[in-house]
Amino acid sequence: MMNIKSEVVKPNTVRVYDLDEYEKLLKGIRVAACMITESHQIVDEESVLKRLNKLTIDGATDGNCCSCCGVGPFASRAQQTAHYKHHWHTHNLKRKLFGKAALTLGQFSSRNEDSSVSGSDSETEGSSSNPASELFAAATRHCKAFFSNHKGKVFCIYRCILHHKKEELSTDGGDTWVERCQRLSIAGYQRWAILMVSGGHFAGAIFSGGVAVVHKTHHSYVTRRGQGQAQVNRDQHGNAPRSAGASMRRYNQAQFLQHVQDIVASWIDDLKGCYLVLYRAVGSLNQSALFGKNSPLTREDPRVRALPFPTRKPTYKEVKRVHETVASVEVYDSMELFQRALIASTSKTAVKTGTDSNIDRNKKTQKSPSKPIDRAKSRERPPRELPTQIVSSEDDGPCFIDSETPAGWIKTLSEQSSNGVITNSRKDLLNDCAVDNSSDSDQENVSARKERNVKLKKKKKVEEKQPKKAPLKISANIKKLWKIASGKDVISLETIREEFAAEELRAACNAPDPADGNTALHKAAIADKPHMVTEILTAGGDPCLRNHALQTPYAAAPHPDTRVAFRLFQAQFPDKYNYSKSQIPGPVTPEQLEQEREKKAQQKKAKRQREKEKQVEKNKLNKFLHMTDVQKVRADLMMCFLCGSKLPRPPFEYSNFTFCSIKCLQNHRNLRPLHNSA
Incomplete structure (x- = not known):
């Protein structure tokens, strides 16, 4: 087997829009062997039956056995469910995906590293692993497609620029993959649009080759700092805040969606000419900005494809970086270097996930006392003391014991593991198997609980008998x-x-x-x-x-x-x-009080004077409105003949009558025949 702990191989990088370099790679292009589906061997009926009997353990087809771990039949449904939840079964399922054989319980318990799929496992089973199957599994699950040319170089291209994720291309080495790669060298197929929306930030651009033809960014305040989510998403959890900042963020969210939709709608002619529309919008709220009702883009469009890698905050600089990353082609000088890099990358990700989980677990136990509590975020679980680890004499693997572990549990576990039965909790062991193993320690625990309850009852009675404190005497x-x-x-x-x-x-x-x-x-x-x-x-x-x-x-x-x-x-x-x-x-001071009283008296006096002046004006207006039109003309006052308001300059007139507006003039003209007839 290849050595996984080899040095990191740094490939060369070629851009798709660098036509001279890219066309050199396309000479003699063909699909890499690691992506081609292996041919199935034709077997007879007898061999098929043997394989079925082997998977079902001596022909047992009642579904009461585990064909992955090779244990069974189970005594009860609870034992079978506990086995499927156990880490041993989950680990064997992962090994099966990588084409490896399952581990026994002793091998699984004696491992030093829980999360590594390869590593120490490669030392115990060097003959059973298959490098070709590992390469095929890693290549078919990768976000890139792999090709080789006449010089023996291997290069990688992102699948998102070759085909849609719903479009399944044959992996039998056909010409479809080659035709998609050759199509990218045409100028019209290098016109791509990249759109990114996240947390009130929008950035988008349309590239023709390596040049940005159109680009636009927009930012709006929709997320409170330190809260971790948009205000609209926060309101969906109930108890929506009513502060001024929350109201502002809700308003900004609606305006942000409308603004982004307007930007995308203004690019409708440019988007029609794009060969690809790559986007990054996590969540329904961000996707509604790109695929709303009035948007020219739809998810069913085969050109619209999601970016296959995480990105940073949407900015114009980040959009250009994403375009260069998608358009980059990694080139390896030989197949051996490519295989070494591919296997090393898959093994490192597996080891990294395990180590990261341990680091995160250690970080959670170290709480910073000065960190403020954010009520909008979910609470972390309080750290609990880990049980002590010992090695039992009946079993080779480690066992964990705490104060609640019943006596004889290690012996019961070792006996059931030898029979191929693994339980997930002590309750299942006590219910299924520990009925006959009830020891003196269990009886001691029950008696201790009874004594504790009796002490609590006595303590309550003593507290009730104590006299209450008498109220304080007041002289x-x-x-x-x-x-x-x-x-x-x-x-x-x-x-x-x-x-x-x-x-x-x-x-x-x-x-x-x-x-x-x-x-x-x-x-x-x-x-x-x-x-x-x-x-x-x-x-x-x-x-x-x-x-x-x-x-x-x-x-x-x-x-x-x-x-x-x-x-x-x-x-x-x-x-x-x-x-x-x-x-x-x-x-x-008393002087200040006297000044305040005088000030209030003056204010009341001025208010009464204003009311008197208003009453005089009102009486004058009523007297003018009760006059006839002839009397109003003789009075020669600058007042409207209909409503009595002040006249503009110049006023509206007809037949020596003056009015403040056209409406008053028309109403007076309509009412005048009635007055004349009267």
Whole structure:
């Protein structure tokens, strides 16, 4: 077998629009041998029956066996389902696709690398693998087609520029592939259009050879930074946000779709002359921009084909890079170098997927504490401690044990693996096979659970028997202070000041009521007592304390006079409290209050004067409208004879009558015969 760990082979690159170099490659062109379907051998009936019996294990055709792994028959349906879900069966299916033989359970368990399809497997079964079948499987599944010429060079061309994915070309070495390659050397077949849409970005261009004839880009703000998806897609998950930014992104999304469709519609004549229309639009939202109702493009068009490789953000620079990539032809000097590069690329992708998954798994366990939480993205699963790995004496492969693993499970697993039965979980083993293996450890686990439940019940009973905390006792003086603050009678705080010491009065003013959390300052503010509010603030009542509704005394005051008392006290004593937490808007002096009152009085006076002037104008208009046409002409006022509004310069006239508009003139002319007859 060829050595997979060979050096990386760098091929030469030739562009399709470089006609001189490309036509040199086409001399003596033919389909590469790795793409030609192998001829099937004709076998007799006896050999076919032998193969069927071998696949179904001694002729068992009831479907209760696995023909891929060679195990069975299964004792129950649950065991068969568990086997099909096991990694051993999945790995053997992948090996079968590459033409390799299946591994036994011991070989699969003793492997060091789980994800490598080749690698260590090549050492254990060098005689069973077939390099020709590996090349055929890799070449037929590749996004490129492979050809050779008379000099023995092998070159690769993307399939998307040769045929549509729904068009199946024969792989028997016919002339169809050769004719498609030769067609690209004609000038008319090198006119391609490339369109890309993603995340509110659009970029498109039409190339004639290596030159961009028409190109256009457009960008719109439709995706919130860090959210990971467009606003329209975010709204489909429910609980659509109602912020200004979300509304802007929804509007921009509709405008973006319309703008892209207008651009594509304006290129309708240029697109008709294109041999290929290559696009990159992932998702139904992006595809609707290219294949909408008014778009000249349809998915059924054989010229419209998707790009076979991932791309970056749509820009004009990225469109040119994509065009060069699609038009590039990789040329290998010999078939041996090509085969080495092809097998190395397929093996590296297989190994890379396995290593990447392990790296991602390790990255998930390391959480950055400073990373902000984005509620729009899906949550990552919390890391869990991995079970310890040990090697059992009954089996060669590794087994995983944690605190929940029942005793005797390793022995049961080894016995069932020798019989060809693999279960996917400990529940299946306990249900199917561990009925007879019930040991003392299981009984100990049950007894431990019972003891734990008894302890929890005892703990609950002790908590219920404990006496509840008695409510705090409030002194009679504090209750009297609350009654004075919230009562209807206007009583000064001096009447009870002698009953308190200096510190006791301050503590009494800040004592909260257990019912609603209101202090004496809250109660005075709610009762609309500005004088009492000033006295309590002077005695030490803190305006920053909040009640159970999280309201400060100023926020709880419903009357404007009481709120003014807080602002006056703040202007008089600016350093006594931390007013930034009290929600008081700011201090005010009596002079400022007087100025505000005068200003409001002047505003009311000016409003009354405007209303009087409006009433005079209204009376004048009514008097003019009640006049006859003769009286209106004699009055000689610059007013419309029909509606009484001011006349333009020059006015509309007929028979010495003036009007503000043609409509008034026509209506007056229609109504005048009625007035004359009257």
